[in-house]
Amino acid sequence: MAEVSEKQTAIIGAGVMGEALLSGLVRAGRRVDRLLVGEKRAERARELEDRYGVAVVGNAEAAAKADTLALVVKPQDMGDLLDEVAPRLRAGQLVVSLAAGITTGFIESRVPEGVAVVRVMPNTPALVDQGMSTISPGSHCTDADLAEAESLLASVGKVMRIPERQQDAVTSISGSGPAYIFFVVESMIEAGVHLGLPRATASELVIQTLTGSAAMLRETGTHPTVLREQVTSPGGTTASALRELEIHKVRAAFLAAMEAARDRSRQLAEGS
Numbered sequence: 707m708a709e710v711s712e713k714q715t716a717i718i719g720a721g722v723m724g725e726a727l728l729s730g731l732v733r734a735g736r737r738v739d740r741l742l743v744g745e746k747r748a749e750r751a752r753e754l755e756d757r758y759g760v761a762v763v764g765n766a767e768a769a770a771k772a773d774t775l776a777l778v779v780k781p782q783d784m785g786d787l788l789d790e791v792a793p794r795l796r797a798g799q800l801v802v803s804l805a806a807g808i809t810t811g812f813i814e815s816r817v818p819e820g821v822a823v824v825r826v827m828p829n830t831p832a833l834v835d836q837g838m839s840t841i842s843p844g845s846h847c848t849d850a851d852l853a854e855a856e857s858l859l860a861s862v863g864k865v866m867r868i869p870e871r872q873q874d875a876v877t878s879i880s881g882s883g884p885a886y887i888f889f890v891v892e893s894m895i896e897a898g899v900h901l902g903l904p905r906a907t908a909s910e911l912v913i914q915t916l917t918g919s920a921a922m923l924r925e926t927g928t929h930p931t932v933l934r935e936q937v938t939s940p941g942g943t944t945a946s947a948l949r950e951l952e953i954h955k956v957r958a959a960f961l962a963a964m965e966a967a968r969d970r971s972r973q974l975a976e977g978s
């Protein structure tokens with residue numbers, strides 16, 4: 707098992723993704739006294755203190771005390787947050803941003819010289835330690851900084867290093883991807899109900915089919931086209947279904963949807 711980092715780490719913004727990261731770090735064996743959380747709402751702060759035994763402090767205090775700061779606020783809140791914490795930051799600290807579309811350049815222009823920046827695109831399966839995170843270094847980031855960011859995200863799933871120019875495309879696959887999969891699951895359950903199955907039966911069938919298919923992809927390493935062909939007998943039931951998906955241009959819809967997500971990520975970057 708990888709050595710657990712002893713660096714003081716602060717998570718600022720403990721919403722869905724921030725809490726996923728916090729809980730993953732605790733499960734991965736990070737000492738709670740080496741973790742800090744920056745959270746504005748008193749009620750939410752108490753909830754996190756009770757649930758994880760972690761200290762919740764003001765953002766400025768978190769910025770001053772931490773070696774590594776994970777910023778997990780919405781992209782549109784990032785400018786205000788950086789204005790708030792920048793005066794407390796110093797060279798040698800590491801800022802890891804999990805916000806969609808926020809570039810390392812944007813962050814570097816707002817923090818003191820010598821603060822290392824890493825950009826991450828995580829996804830929500832991090833909640834169950836099955837996340838997929840991509841990380842990209844900023845302009846003055848050492849290998850040790852990148853390794854520290856990697857170990858942070860490795861507590862909630864897989865991590866891949868990619869060039870920052872690929873982050874917008876990645877956002878449209880793994881960042882937003884869980885929503886597409888849930889959309890497909892919802893659609894199949896609804897269809898099952900239309901075909902007369904009880905909702906609970908349809909749900910169980912769809913969820914197990916999804917997890918079984920994912921396990922096949924992962925464990926066999928076989929190309930998805932080959933796996934699909936194995937289920938598609940000539941003139942059979944699956945072939946009839948797939949024909950309808952082609953007629954309804956589902957493949958083209960995925961391309962258009964993912965282009966839209968990529969473009970929105972770029973827009974967020976331009977707006978920031």
Ligand SMILES: NC(=O)c1ccc[n+]([C@@H]2O[C@H](COP(=O)([O-])OP(=O)(O)OC[C@H]3O[C@@H](n4cnc5c(N)ncnc54)[C@H](OP(=O)(O)O)[C@@H]3O)[C@@H](O)[C@H]2O)c1
Pocket residue numbers: 718719720721722723724744745746747765778779780781783786787804805806827828829830881882
């Ligand atoms: N959810 C996803 O699937 C996903 C996937 C990939 C990347 N991300 C990225 O992760 C980031 C967070 O997303 P999320 O879904 O976790 O959003 P979220 O649930 O809304 O969490 C954001 C949290 O940040 C807090 N916050 C805002 N400004 C703050 C400040 N100045 N100081 C301290 N806390 C502050 C918010 O508190 P209040 O509620 O009190 O304002 C909220 O608890 C986003 O940038 C997003 O692009 C999310």
